[in-house]
Amino acid sequence: xxxxxxxxxxxxxxxxxxxxxxxxxxxxxxxxxxxxxxxxxxxxxxxxxxxxxxxxxxxxxxxxxxxxxxxxxxxxxxxxxxxxxxxxxxxxxxxxxxxxxxxxxxxxxxxxxxxxxxxxxxxxxxxxxxxxxxxxxxxxxxxxxxxxxxxxxxxxxxxxxxxxxxxxxxxxxxxxxxxxxxxxxxxxxxxx
Numbered sequence: 109x110x111x112x113x114x115x116x117x118x119x120x121x122x123x124x125x126x127x128x129x130x131x132x133x134x135x136x137x138x139x140x141x142x143x144x145x146x147x148x149x150x151x152x153x154x155x156x157x158x159x160x161x162x163x164x165x166x167x168x169x170x171x172x173x174x175x176x177x178x179x180x181x182x183x184x185x186x187x188x189x190x191x192x193x194x195x196x197x198x199x200x201x202x203x204x205x206x207x208x209x210x211x212x213x214x215x216x217x218x219x220x221x222x223x224x225x226x227x228x229x230x231x232x233x234x235x236x237x238x239x240x241x242x243x244x245x246x247x248x249x250x251x252x253x254x255x256x257x258x259x260x261x262x263x264x265x266x267x268x269x270x271x272x273x274x275x276x277x278x279x280x281x282x283x284x285x286x287x288x289x290x291x292x293x294x295x296x297x298x299x300x
Contacts, residue, residue: 114146119153120164120193126151129194133201137170140208145171151193164193166200170208178207227271227291234268243272243285251276253285262290 113134115127134147150167163184170178182200184193229251232244239255253274255263266272274285 114148116148116150117152118150120151126193129197133197137201137205137208140205141172141212143173145173147171151197164196166193166196168200168204170204172208172211176211178204178211180204180207228273229271231266231268231270231272234266236264239263241266243274243288245276249283251283251285252279252281253288257285258288258290260289265290 113131115130120126130149130151134149137144137147146169148169150165150169152165153163165184166180166182168178168180172178180200180203182196182203184196227246229243229245232242232250234241241253243251243253245251251274257274258266271291272285272288273291274288276283277286278284
């Protein structure tokens, strides 16, 4: 790890084995992100009760450019109160690794796109007998389209609320969609 770890212990005996485990787990985080700016780990024992055992809390705070922060707080009280500190530490680092993995995927553009994220607008008005309709764009504008603009002859599959992608062009009476492609309409596409 390029940046030295900052480890804090409160109410817990600091041991070489515990420090080695923390360092090993922190080094594994580099698999998901190799440009960590800072990594702070706080390990503490919360107040001790006779019936609850000795609950532990592990808090990890990681900063990653540009401006991302991963914060994980794991308590042994979230599962078995008698979890060993090593188990709580591993669970906290696993949660941090999952968050770092998502950040890395997002930065590399590898996140999956969902159909609703690809949608440019939704069919807001439909006049099937006349062969046209209107799309409400994501910014709230109404855009006209003709049935001939719908790709794959899918005009009959359109309903109010169908998500579409389209290319906007300037028509005689204002904006119109020159190509309309269905994005999130269930049902098979039928070739003519």
